[in-house]
Amino acid sequence: MRPSLRTTLFLAPATAWLLCMLVLPLVVVVVFSFGERGGAGGYVPAFTFENYANLGARWAAFRNTLTLAPFGTLLCLLIAYPLAYYLAQKASPRWRTLLLILVIVPFWTSILIRSYAWIQILGGNGLPRLIGEFGFGRPRFINTPFAVMVGIVYGYLPLMVFPIYVALEKLDRRLLEASSDLGSPPWRTFLQVTLPLSLAGVATGSMLVFILLMGEFLIPQLLGGGKVFFIGNALVDLFLQSRNWPFGAALAATLVLVMLVTVTLYLRSLRRLSGGRDDVALM
Amino acid sequence: MRLYALAVYLFLYIPIGVIALFSFNAGRHAAQFSGFSLQWYGKTLANPFVVGAFKTSFTVAISSALLATLFGTLAAVALQGVRGRLRLLYDALVYVALMVPGIVIGIATLIALVTVFDTLNPFLATLTGPDNPFQLGLGKGSLIAAHGLFTMALVIIIVRARLQGMDRSLLEASADLGAPPMRSFLQITLPQIAPAVMAGFLLAFTFSFDDFIIAFFVAGSETTLPIYVFSSIRRGVTPEINVIGTLVMAASLISLITAQVIMRRRSH
Amino acid sequence: MTDNSGHISAKEFLERLESYRKGSISRRHFLGVTGLGLATSVLAGAMPGLASRARAQGNIGDRVVIATWPNYHDPADFEAFKAATGCAVDMNVFGSNEEMLAKLQAGGTGWDVVVATNYTITTYVGEGIIEEIDLSRLPNYDKSATDPRFAGPGIVDGKTYAIPRNVGTTGFCINTADFDGTTPTSWKEFWDLTKGDLSGRSIVHDYQLTAIGNALKYFGYSFNSVDPKELDDAEKLLIEAKPHLFAITSDYQPSMRSGDATMSMCWAGDATQLHRDMPEIAYILGKEGGEIWSDFFTIPASAPHKDAAYALIDFLLEPNMAAKEALYHGYATGDSRVDALLPAEMRESEILYPAADLLNALEFGAAVTMTNPQRAEILARFKSA
Numbered sequence: 001m002r003p004s005l006r007t008t009l010f011l012a013p014a015t016a017w018l019l020c021m022l023v024l025p026l027v028v029v030v031v032f033s034f035g036e037r038g039g040a041g042g043y044v045p046a047f048t049f050e051n052y053a054n055l056g057a058r059w060a061a062f063r064n065t066l067t068l069a070p071f072g073t074l075l076c077l078l079i080a081y082p083l084a085y086y087l088a089q090k091a092s093p094r095w096r097t098l099l100l101i102l103v104i105v106p107f108w109t110s111i112l113i114r115s116y117a118w119i120q121i122l123g124g125n126g127l128p129r130l131i132g133e134f135g136f137g138r139p140r141f142i143n144t145p146f147a148v149m150v151g152i153v154y155g156y157l158p159l160m161v162f163p164i165y166v167a168l169e170k171l172d173r174r175l176l177e178a179s180s181d182l183g184s185p186p187w188r189t190f191l192q193v194t195l196p197l198s199l200a201g202v203a204t205g206s207m208l209v210f211i212l213l214m215g216e217f218l219i220p221q222l223l224g225g226g227k228v229f230f231i232g233n234a235l236v237d238l239f240l241q242s243r244n245w246p247f248g249a250a251l252a253a254t255l256v257l258v259m260l261v262t263v264t265l266y267l268r269s270l271r272r273l274s275g276g277r278d279d280v281a282l283m
Numbered sequence: 284m285r286l287y288a289l290a291v292y293l294f295l296y297i298p299i300g301v302i303a304l305f306s307f308n309a310g311r312h313a314a315q316f317s318g319f320s321l322q323w324y325g326k327t328l329a330n331p332f333v334v335g336a337f338k339t340s341f342t343v344a345i346s347s348a349l350l351a352t353l354f355g356t357l358a359a360v361a362l363q364g365v366r367g368r369l370r371l372l373y374d375a376l377v378y379v380a381l382m383v384p385g386i387v388i389g390i391a392t393l394i395a396l397v398t399v400f401d402t403l404n405p406f407l408a409t410l411t412g413p414d415n416p417f418q419l420g421l422g423k424g425s426l427i428a429a430h431g432l433f434t435m436a437l438v439i440i441i442v443r444a445r446l447q448g449m450d451r452s453l454l455e456a457s458a459d460l461g462a463p464p465m466r467s468f469l470q471i472t473l474p475q476i477a478p479a480v481m482a483g484f485l486l487a488f489t490f491s492f493d494d495f496i497i498a499f500f501v502a503g504s505e506t507t508l509p510i511y512v513f514s515s516i517r518r519g520v521t522p523e524i525n526v527i528g529t530l531v532m533a534a535s536l537i538s539l540i541t542a543q544v545i546m547r548r549r550s551h
Numbered sequence: 552m553t554d555n556s557g558h559i560s561a562k563e564f565l566e567r568l569e570s571y572r573k574g575s576i577s578r579r580h581f582l583g584v585t586g587l588g589l590a591t592s593v594l595a596g597a598m599p600g601l602a603s604r605a606r607a608q609g610n611i612g613d614r615v616v617i618a619t620w621p622n623y624h625d626p627a628d629f630e631a632f633k634a635a636t637g638c639a640v641d642m643n644v645f646g647s648n649e650e651m652l653a654k655l656q657a658g659g660t661g662w663d664v665v666v667a668t669n670y671t672i673t674t675y676v677g678e679g680i681i682e683e684i685d686l687s688r689l690p691n692y693d694k695s696a697t698d699p700r701f702a703g704p705g706i707v708d709g710k711t712y713a714i715p716r717n718v719g720t721t722g723f724c725i726n727t728a729d730f731d732g733t734t735p736t737s738w739k740e741f742w743d744l745t746k747g748d749l750s751g752r753s754i755v756h757d758y759q760l761t762a763i764g765n766a767l768k769y770f771g772y773s774f775n776s777v778d779p780k781e782l783d784d785a786e787k788l789l790i791e792a793k794p795h796l797f798a799i800t801s802d803y804q805p806s807m808r809s810g811d812a813t814m815s816m817c818w819a820g821d822a823t824q825l826h827r828d829m830p831e832i833a834y835i836l837g838k839e840g841g842e843i844w845s846d847f848f849t850i851p852a853s854a855p856h857k858d859a860a861y862a863l864i865d866f867l868l869e870p871n872m873a874a875k876e877a878l879y880h881g882y883a884t885g886d887s888r889v890d891a892l893l894p895a896e897m898r899e900s901e902i903l904y905p906a907a908d909l910l911n912a913l914e915f916g917a918a919v920t921m922t923n924p925q926r927a928e929i930l931a932r933f934k935s936a
Contacts, residue, residue, distance in 0.1 A: 006464070010361030011373075013354040014435060018376050021432040025391030026383075032394060040674050040922050042656050043394070057928065060935045079291065086288045099288075101543065106295050108535040110493045112512050113528035117298030119516070120305065124811035140751055142811060143798050154298065157291075215384020217496055222516065225798030226757050229935040232386045232496075237934060239390055239500070239657075240650045241758060242927035249394070252387045263382055332626065332642060397658035418853070420660035504616045504643055504661030514644045517802035518621045 026256070032249035041243025051250035058251060061234035068145065068230070069213035072152040073160075073206050079153060080160035080205065085194075087161070088168035100165070107158035115151050115222040122147050122223070143225030151219040156212060160205040167201025168194070207266050214259050231255050299532065306525035327526040336511035340492055343423055343507065347430040348487035354431075355438025356480050360472065362439070363446060380436035389500035392429045396421060396501065421503025429501050430494060434487030441486070445479035446472075485542050489535065615859035616641040618651060619666040620846075621802065622824065625879040632866050638859050646801055647758035649921065655680050660853040663860035666716060669704035669845050670760065670916030676707045681849040683710045688861040691868040693888060701845040701885035704915065713847030714864060717820070717882040720905060720913060721761050721842040724807060724817035728831045735814075738768040738837035742792060744814065750795040754803045754815035759930040760916050761816055761842055762789065762799075768839045775917035782925050789933040799934055807832060822902050823881025834902045840912035845885060 036046040055062075083103075091099055106114060121127055122141035132138040141147050171194065179189040217232030231251065238248035306324070310317035327333055362373060383391075400419045411417040449472070457467040495509040502510060508527070515524050617624075621644045629640035643662070645651045648671045655665065656678065667675060675681040686692065692714055694702065705713030723741050725734060729752075735741055745753040756762045764774040766785040776782065793799075798806060803815040807825055817825075822834035848864045850857060866872060874892035877884055883903040884890060890898065897903060920926055 004364065007361040007364045010357040011365075014358035014439070015373075017354060017428070017432060017435060018380065021392060021428050022376065022380050022383075022388075025388070025395035026379075028395040028398060029387070029391045037924065040656070040678055041653065057932065058935060060932075064935075082284070082287050083291045086284050090284050091288070101539070102292060103295070105536055105539060106299060108489055108539055109299070109532040110495075110509060110512070110528070112493075112495055112509055112516065113302060113524070113531065114298060116512075116516050116524055116528065117302045120301055121298060123806075124809050140811075154294070157295070211382060211384070215386045215496075217386050225796075226800045226934060227793065227796060227798060232384070234931070234935055235386055235390060236499075237931050239393075240653045241647065242924075242931055243649070243653045243656065244924075244927065245394060248390065252390055256383055256387055259382060259384070260379070330626070331630070331639070335641065393657055400658050418660060420853075421658060422661060503659070504618070504641070506641065506643060514621060517646070517800075518804060 029249045029252050032246050033253045035246040035249075037244045037246055041245070043245040043249075046246075051247045052254070054247060055250065055254060058231070058234050061229050061231045064229055065214060065216075065231045068148070068152075068228075069210055069216070072149060072156070072213050073209045075149060075153050076156050076160040076209050077202060077206060080157055081164055081202070084161045084164035084168055084201075088165050088171070103158050103161050106154075111155050111218060112222075114154060115219055118147065118151050118154065118223055122150065142223065143227055145224070145228050147223040148220050148228045151223040152213065152216070155219060156209045159208045159212070163204035163208070164198060164201040167198040167204075171197055203266065203269070207263060210266075211259065211263060214255065214262075302525050302528045302532070305522050306529040308522045308525070311521060323522045323526045327523045327530075330523070332506070332511060333508075333523070333527065336506045336508045339423065339505050340508040343426045343430065344488045344491035346423075347427040347434060347491045348484050350427065351431040351435035351487045352438050352480060352484040355435040355483060356442050356476070358435075359439045359442035359446060360468070360476075362443065377436045377439050380432055381440070385433070385494065385496045388429060388432065389497040392425065392497070393421075393500040396425055421501055422505050425501045425503065426498055426505065426507070429497050430491040431487075433497075434483075434490050437486055437490070438480070438483035441483045442476055442479045445476045449475050481542065485538065489538075611636055611638050611859040611862045612856050613637060614639055614641060615663045615856050615863050616643065616661055617664040617666065617863065618643045618645060618655075618662045619664075620644060622804070622821070623666070623880050625876060628867070628872060628876060628879075631872075632863060635866070636859075636862055638856075638862065640863065648760070649758050652921070655851065659851070661855065662851055663854040663856045664863055665849045665851055667713065667847055667849050668916065669847065670918050670921055672704050672713050672847065672849070673707055673918045674921055675849065676712050680851055680853075681712055682852040683712055684714060684850065685861070686711060689714065689865045689868060691865045691870070693886070696886050696888045698885045698887075704845065705847050713849045714868070715885050716846045716848050716867070717877070717880070718843070718845040718885040719819040719882045719903075720836055720910075721765075721816065721818055721844065722822070722834055722836040723765075723814060724803075724822045724825060724832055724834050725814045726807065726810065726812075726829075726831055727833050729813040734833065734835070736835060736838050738765050738839050738841065741814065741837065742766070742769045742788060745792050746795050749813050752797050752811075752813040753795070754798050754800060754806060754812050755789075755792070755796055756801045756816045757799045757930075757934065758801060759926045760920050762933070763926055763929055764916070764920070765816060765837070765841060766792075768837055768841060771839055774840060774842055774914045775920055777919055777923045777926065779925060782929060786929045786933065789929070790936050793933060793936055818882075819902050820880045820882035823897075823900065826902065827881070836905050836909045836913070838909065838912065840914060842916055843910070843913035844916060846882075 032043050033051055034047050034049070036044045036048060036050075038044045087096060087099055087103075119142065124138070124140075124142070127141060128138045141150075175193050175197075176189055179193050180186070184192070213230075215232050216230050217236055220228045220230050220233055221236075235248055235251055235255070238244050238251060305316060307319050307321065308316050309320035309322065362370065365373065404418050407417050407419065453471050454467055457471055458464075462470075493509060494507075495513055498505075498507045498510055499513075508531070512524060512527055515521075515527075615638050617640060619642060623644075624642065626642075629642070633639050645654070648668050651665065651667065652671060652674065655662070655675070659680075665681065667681075672681075686694075697715055698718075701715045701718045705711060705715060723735075723738075727734060729749075735744060741753075745755075755765075763782070763785050766788045767774060767776050767781060769788055770781070770784050772778070772781045772784070776785075797812045800806075803812065803817065804821055804825065806812040807815055808829065817834060819834065822832070825832040826834065848867070850860045850864075854860050867876065868886075870886070870888040870892055873884055873886060873889040877889065877893060878897070881897075881903075
């Protein structure tokens with residue numbers, strides 16, 4: 001079927017945009033990733049696999065990202081799930097909308113400023129001083145993986161709460177009642193009924209958080225004091241400090257590839273879980 | 284359960300409270316609270332760099348959100364009539380646009396644009412004369428284009444979801460009554476998808492207004508508000524950052540509530 | 552709410568007035584730093600007849616963009632420039648010379664004035680990024696008043712590409728309140744303390760020149776070494792020290808001020824600013840040596856507003872203005888006319904004018920460090936380890 005003139009006209013600007021700002025840049029990244037670094041930095045055309053062979057030199061960044069991103073996602077999930085459950089099942093309907101809005105509001109404000117708040121709180125004059133006044137010494141929080149984790153959970157919690165809430169809200173209460181009528185204890189009802197039925201929400205939320213964490217730069221930069229390094233930080237470094245564009249391009253291409261594969265696999269299993277439906281709630 | 288929810292809300296709002304509280308700090312340093320004052324509001328609003336950065340961010344966010352909403356909505360509507368391989372290809376492109384991390388978009392756009400500019404500029408210089416040649420460079424244009432990419436994909440997804448849930452019987456009735464497609468679109472489709480378009484616009488605006496990482500690479504010599512805030516955080520000496528943060532938060536809160544009110548009115 | 556009239560706060564003004572009364576600064580200097588002299592000229596500029604003439608002489612446009620360092624300019628001085636010329640100054644700040652070069656290489660058009668450090672100039676010239684300066688357009692630049700040691704790196708193949716702005720050293724600062732009596736005097740002690748008693752409380756810069764250079768000094772190697780074996784030693788030290796660091800950042804002022812950090816690699820001007828507010832913070836030049844540097848004004852070949860660029864540089868070179876800026880950022884200027892205008896406390900500051908034996912051990916950063924791939928890689932591995 002050939003698209004009509006109207007369809008073509010309507011699609012033209014979006015297509016041009018996608019081609020110029022997505023396809024072209026990604027092609028350039030792939031081309032550059034086979035090039036060589038110029039004497040003063042930048043890019044010199046070449047055809048070499050050396051940049052990909054060198055990826056091992058950034059193994060630490062991959063390792064950090066591939067451990068801290070799933071861990072951060074898990075932490076978000078563990079904190080978000082009970083809240084979503086409360087909002088969907090326990091909170092009074094009168095307050096529900098307000099409570100939901102209160103979850104999103106922080107997400108609508110700049111991540112920079114929210115991370116800055118944690119710099120103030122976790123810095124020596126914040127929480128550590130408070131703890132010190134109670135006579136427990138002065139622990140150090142800022143510039144540690146712990147601070148980065150706090151920033152991550154704080155930054156992405158709303159993204160996790162929402163899909164889970166949507167899944168739990170759809171849950172048929174009669175199922176829960178039936179389960180308890182049959183004499184199964186609440187924890188069993190939860191494990192056997194509630195949890196499986198909310199897995200699609202869990203998967204969506206986890207995917208959203210995971211995607212964002214894989215490309216994270218700001219939170220480790222601000223709360224990790226330059227010591228906690230993600231792939232995003234390695235990329236910024238390669239472009240703005242070492243000026244090794246080809247290596248940076250190879251790293252970027254690898255990151256995108258890893259993400260596309262992970263996320264596609266994730267979406268597949270999600271689809272299987274939700275019984276073939278593909279109405280994945282995005283926001 | 285209730286207590287747990289309360290604890291999470293405290294976790295969410297204490298940092299915001301801290302930001303707001305310290306914006307009223309009378310002292311010169313952000314670290315210690317030394318009395319209540321509005322002086323930093325005055326100083327911040329009088330700082331030409333803050334005002335300039337705000338203007339840049341606002342211009343870029345409005346332009347990219349308008350373009351992304353317009354083109355994204357058109358594309359979402361058009362995609363309804365597209366099936367087969369073309370549709371699959373398009374879906375894949377939109378999916379990739381949403382999936383690729385901002386940092387990669389920033390870097391990729393930077394090196395692609397620089398390569399294109401380096402090729403075109405000598406040509407443009409011979410065209411427009413040697414004295415004051417017209418040259419392409421990074422700036423507001425590249426910012427709008429790079430932000431618009433992600434937000435346009437977002438608009439396509441949101442509007443499409445709405446279109447799929449739309450009542451088709453009205454549209455069919457209208458066609459049966461002989462209304463031209465354009466009229467059906469304006470009178471039936473558009474009002475139904477309006478809340479989604481509005482939501483898409485707001486998301487697009489917020490994304491662009493808040494974005495740091497893409498701007499960090501493609502802003503050229505422009506300073507957006509997040510870039511300004513980032514460099515102030517690194518220096519971190521005055522409560523000015525708190526003032527900017529509080530104002531930005533207040534503004535997003537107001538726009539969020541406005542959006543809720545509009546959406547609610549539309550849905551009734 | 553703008554305090555254009557004063558250019559400095561009322562409190563500062565009173566302090567300056569007090570020191571003027573006490574005779575610690577000259578009248579000319581007092582007028583210069585308080586901006587009274589400037590205010591007078593601004594007022595003159597505001598007279599309709601004068602203003603139009605001034606502008607007719609040089610129609611420099613309404614915008615000029617400067618790429619520079621954090622905490623390096625008093626925003627009020629840019630306001631004064633705008634008042635005098637009608638041209639608004641936009642400022643972009645950078646974290647390091649490496650970042651600046653990266654952005655200029657990456658099609659960095661739009662900047663009119665770039666403030667760059669000595670070791671980058673030859674690379675900028677080689678890459679065709681900056682162009683030769685037309686000295687006739689900078690009447691306020693007096694070559695004879697400038698120490699040739701500091702002006703030298705701005706001259707490549709006999710042509711002047713860069714005009715010196717400020718000079719300084721890179722040492723380390725400590726919060727003496729955290730030490731009982733004995734304070735470190737060498738880079739060896741800096742690193743040993745970092746790995747030992749001050750574990751978790753010290754900061755290293757996050758760009759290659761000084762982070763690696765000062766690690767090389769631990770072994771007594773040259774600050775600029777690109778010898779692979781020596782660099783290996785430096786890398787080992789950096790990686791060993793990393794778990795003990797409070798942060799890897801070039802923005803150490805907030806952490807030093809809050810007391811989170813006790814010791815940090817530090818530029819002299821930051822040390823001046825810190826010491827001014829917190830007298831317990833001291834500045835130390837490692838006795839093995841380290842970096843001495845000068846910063847320059849340069850004009851990129853792609854600058855869209857060249858007339859405004861010359862006007863701004865000339866404006867900032869004017870001795871009273873340069874002295875006012877020096878008071879703000881806390882660096883020496885290398886210009887004898889300006890130094891003469893500085894208050895005694897600055898002229899006698901050991902932070903700005905270190906003892907000769909310490910000074911003699913210092914090295915200017917070498918251009919090769921900037922382009923050496925091993926140094927770039929070491930820093931990246933250090934940060935990502």
